[in-house]
Amino acid sequence: MAAEKAKVYLVGAGPGDPDLLTIKAARILGEAQAVIYDKIVSPEILALANPQATFIPARKERGQQEAFEAEIHAWYLRLRDAVGPVVRLKSGDPLVFGRGGEELEFLSQHGFNVEVVPGVSALTAAPTLAGIPLGGVSAAVTVLPGHRQAVTEVDWPAYRHGGTLVVLMGVDHRAEIARFLINGGRQARDPVAFLQYASTDRECVVESTLEQVARGEVAVEPPAVFVIGEVVRLRTASGSPSRKRGQTTLSPLVSS
Numbered sequence: 001m002a003a004e005k006a007k008v009y010l011v012g013a014g015p016g017d018p019d020l021l022t023i024k025a026a027r028i029l030g031e032a033q034a035v036i037y038d039k040i041v042s043p044e045i046l047a048l049a050n051p052q053a054t055f056i057p058a059r060k061e062r063g064q065q066e067a068f069e070a071e072i073h074a075w076y077l078r079l080r081d082a083v084g085p086v087v088r089l090k091s092g093d094p095l096v097f098g099r100g101g102e103e104l105e106f107l108s109q110h111g112f113n114v115e116v117v118p119g120v121s122a123l124t125a126a127p128t129l130a131g132i133p134l135g136g137v138s139a140a141v142t143v144l145p146g147h148r149q150a151v152t153e154v155d156w157p158a159y160r161h162g163g164t165l166v167v168l169m170g171v172d173h174r175a176e177i178a179r180f181l182i183n184g185g186r187q188a189r190d191p192v193a194f195l196q197y198a199s200t201d202r203e204c205v206v207e208s209t210l211e212q213v214a215r216g217e218v219a220v221e222p223p224a225v226f227v228i229g230e231v232v233r234l235r236t237a238s239g240s241p242s243r244k245r246g247q248t249t250l251s252p253l254v255s256s
Contacts, residue, residue, distance in 0.1 A: 006033075006082035008112050010094040010104060012119015013037075017199035018044040020120045028117060033084030036075055040091045040223060042200070049087070069099065073106050080112070091223075093121040097145045097168050123166060126198035126225040130205050130235060137230045138163045146170015151177060160185030164229035171222040178214035181228070186210060191232035196224040207232065 009028050014020040029035065029049040036056045037046060046055065056075055058068070072088075079086050094100035094116055107114045123143060127134055134141045140163040144154060151173050159165060159181060170177055171194070182188050188211035196204045208218045210228065220226075 005080045005110075005112050006084070006086050008076065008086045008088060008107055008114050009117055010088050010090065010100055010114065011117040012093040012121070013041045013045050013089050013091050014120040015092060015122040015125040015199040016040075016042055016197065018042060018048065020125065020199055021045055021048070022117065022119065025117050025119065028085060029087060029089070031085055032087040033082050034079050034086045035089055036072065036087070037089040038091045041089055045089075053087075065099075069102060072103060076103075076107060076112065077110070080110075090119070092123070093119045096121045096123055097143075122195075122198050122223070122225050123168060126195035127166070127227055127231075129198050129203065130193065130195050132193060132195075132227055132231055132235045134164055134166070134227075134231060137234065140164070141166065143168065144170070146173055146177060148173065151180070154180070156180040156186075157184035162187075162190075162229065164227065164231050167226050167228070169222075170226065171220055171224045174213050174218070174220070174226065175216045178210045182210055182214055186228075188214070190228055191230065192218075192226055192228050193232045193235065194218065194220040194224050194226045196220055196222075198223075198225065205235070207235075 011025045011028060013025070026048050032050050032053045034054040034056065035046070035049050036058055039057055039059055058072055088094070088103065090098050090100055092098060095104070104114060104116065124134070142159065142163060143166045144150065146167045146169050167177060188209065190210045192208045192210055192213055194206040196202070196206070206218060206220050212218055
């Protein structure tokens with residue numbers, strides 16, 4: 001009889017604040033024998049893992065997606081005979097635009113026992129922490145991936161009539177996304193909010209318009225989620241919730 005392969009947990013680490021890690025995720029981390037973690041995961045969350053575990057950083061470089069995935073798959077195969085749980089710790093939720101689906105498929109094809117542990121996604125956490133409700137103004141909320149391939153495949157004119165857009169992983173292509181939306185019929189004056197480092201001590205909100213973003217006038221850096229639509233104005237009216245950790249502040253635009 002073939003030896004049973006190690007159990008792999010695809011675990012969501014949440015948006016950054018360790019207090020937003022789920023109880024189940026913390027328990028599994030404490031039992032892990034190996035932890036393959038995204039470099040964006042905070043040291044505070046890693047400190048909750050079994051100190052005797054093997055810690056393996058998953059270092060993805062821009063433009064090296066295929067090599068990154070191959071490296072992760074190779075680690076899974078090396079750890080297939082691990083005596084205890086293997087944790088793949090991914091920021092946010094493991095199956096929300098984070099290539100977790102591809103990893104899940106690989107593990108299933110290779111006979112691993114896999115369990116997915118959901119996490120709090122920046123998709124909802126970042127707007128909430130910034131005081132931006134995703135509902136209440138528009139009847140629809142659309143979530144879009146902002147990486148290079150998705151940007152070229154999206155039917156941008158489909159979003160010309162308004163509605164709330166939430167873009168993940170799109171900071172590097174923000175000007176191009178804004179131009180596509182404007183050229184597709186979206187109003188250039190539509191408000192935009194970039195939500196950087198949500199739930200961490202570096203949390204920051206940058207408000208702008210599609211036109212300013214399209215002209216390259218807004219300085220932001222990943223990780224960030226950005227929200228497009230009238231819901232952004234509600235933050236201006238109500239202000240963001242006050243929290244002990246990661247106070248949200250309004251950053252100025254880059255001068256044109």
